[in-house]
Amino acid sequence: MGYILTEEGFQDALKELRKEYRIFAPVRKKGAGRFTDIDAVIYDEVEEGSPIELEEKSDYSAKEVLTPLSETLFFFTEEQCKEADIDTRPVLLFLRSCDLQAMKRLDDMYLHNGREQDWFYQRRREKLHYVLIGCGHSYENCFCVDMGANITKDGYAFSVDKIDENYRINVLEEAVRSAFAASSERQEEVVPRHVTENEVHVTVPETIPIEIVKHPLWDEYNTRCIGCGRCNYACPTCSCYTMQDVYYTDNGKVGERRRVGSSCMVDGYTNVAGGGQYRKTQGERMRFKTLHKIRDFRKRFGYDMCVGCGRCDDICGEYISFSNIINKVAAAVEEMEKEGSKNA
Numbered sequence: 001m002g003y004i005l006t007e008e009g010f011q012d013a014l015k016e017l018r019k020e021y022r023i024f025a026p027v028r029k030k031g032a033g034r035f036t037d038i039d040a041v042i043y044d045e046v047e048e049g050s051p052i053e054l055e056e057k058s059d060y061s062a063k064e065v066l067t068p069l070s071e072t073l074f075f076f077t078e079e080q081c082k083e084a085d086i087d088t089r090p091v092l093l094f095l096r097s098c099d100l101q102a103m104k105r106l107d108d109m110y111l112h113n114g115r116e117q118d119w120f121y122q123r124r125r126e127k128l129h130y131v132l133i134g135c136g137h138s139y140e141n142c143f144c145v146d147m148g149a150n151i152t153k154d155g156y157a158f159s160v161d162k163i164d165e166n167y168r169i170n171v172l173e174e175a176v177r178s179a180f181a182a183s184s185e186r187q188e189e190v191v192p193r194h195v196t197e198n199e200v201h202v203t204v205p206e207t208i209p210i211e212i213v214k215h216p217l218w219d220e221y222n223t224r225c226i227g228c229g230r231c232n233y234a235c236p237t238c239s240c241y242t243m244q245d246v247y248y249t250d251n252g253k254v255g256e257r258r259r260v261g262s263s264c265m266v267d268g269y270t271n272v273a274g275g276g277q278y279r280k281t282q283g284e285r286m287r288f289k290t291l292h293k294i295r296d297f298r299k300r301f302g303y304d305m306c307v308g309c310g311r312c313d314d315i316c317g318e319y320i321s322f323s324n325i326i327n328k329v330a331a332a333v334e335e336m337e338k339e340g341s342k343n344a
């Protein structure tokens with residue numbers, strides 16, 4: 001059963017929920033965008049009275065709550081190590097369908113990728129409860145429908161759709177129900193909105209032969225891509241990180257180890273001891289990123305990593321479009337198949 005709330009009722013419900021949960025959601029930061037007169041919509045903890053941005057797509061994704069850009073894992077002295085404490089209160093995290101689907105990909109990468117689970121990820125993950133933000137329309141560059149990430153039917157505590165002045169809430173986790181029941185105007189069936197059509201379409205080939213790595217389609221990115229890594233930082237499914245040991249200046253043998261977000265597109269990421277570098281050119285890096293998103297992850301987990309949120313296209317200063325790259329791969333695969341059948 002769902003609930004219909006006014007603005008005041010919704011704020012009362014959040015106030016009630018804050019007694020138990022911390023709330024993280026997209027918020028508007030004035031003038032924090034690319035230029036000083038452009039706002040940024042990013043994730044932050046929402047305190048009482050702060051508005052949640054429910055209309056615009058966020059510039060960066062919800063992954064920053066689960067995998068912070070910089071996270072201290074442990075402290076070390078000459079003799080001992082101590083894991084860094086985290087806030088252990090449960091968290092309600094507002095996110096759209098594509099981002100919730102992206103979280104499932106992160107779960108697979110950190111928790112179901114071999115024998116060991118990532119303990120530091122797990123301890124944050126088990127505190128998280130998702131709040132699904134319904135999408136009333138598609139946004140610029142979204143291609144979630146073709147990636148199958150446009151609809152989420154379960155795995156969230158409650159959903160929220162703001163339509164006109166009303167908040168429409170569908171509750172799936174009983175623990176949050178009383179907060180809405182107490183503040184609602186009325187009860188009725190609520191189905192979260194989702195989009196069924198995007199302007200942007202992609203065709204992901206069912207199989208991508210490994211020969212695609214030698215195709216000339218990657219070459220244009222040697223000059224077009226500047227290797228800034230913004231596409232990776234904005235992407236809800238990119239999870240590359242690096243480790244940094246920080247030594248305190250007053251005792252050089254004492255310090256902390258941090259996990260810091262990184263990017264497969266930036267210089268230095270594939271540097272190895274002895275001066276080697278696996279992927280030197282931006283074309284090679286683009287090839288690696290693309291095939292991980294639509295080929296290699298699927299080989300391991302059975303579905304594609306990319307959820308079609310379009311944030312990489314939104315944020316790229318060089319106007320490089322990932323949906324275009326997917327379609328270029330599809331065309332190249334078709335051309336390779338035709339060549340193959342001619343030569344057979």
Ligand code: SF4
Pocket residue numbers: 231234235236237238293305306307308309310311312313322
């Ligand atoms: S690759 Fe681009 S479209 Fe796909 S999930 Fe990442 S940011 Fe979204």
Ligand code: SF4
Pocket residue numbers: 224225226227228229230231232265315316317318319320
């Ligand atoms: S594709 Fe665009 S955002 Fe990504 S590294 Fe290249 S220039 Fe930067």
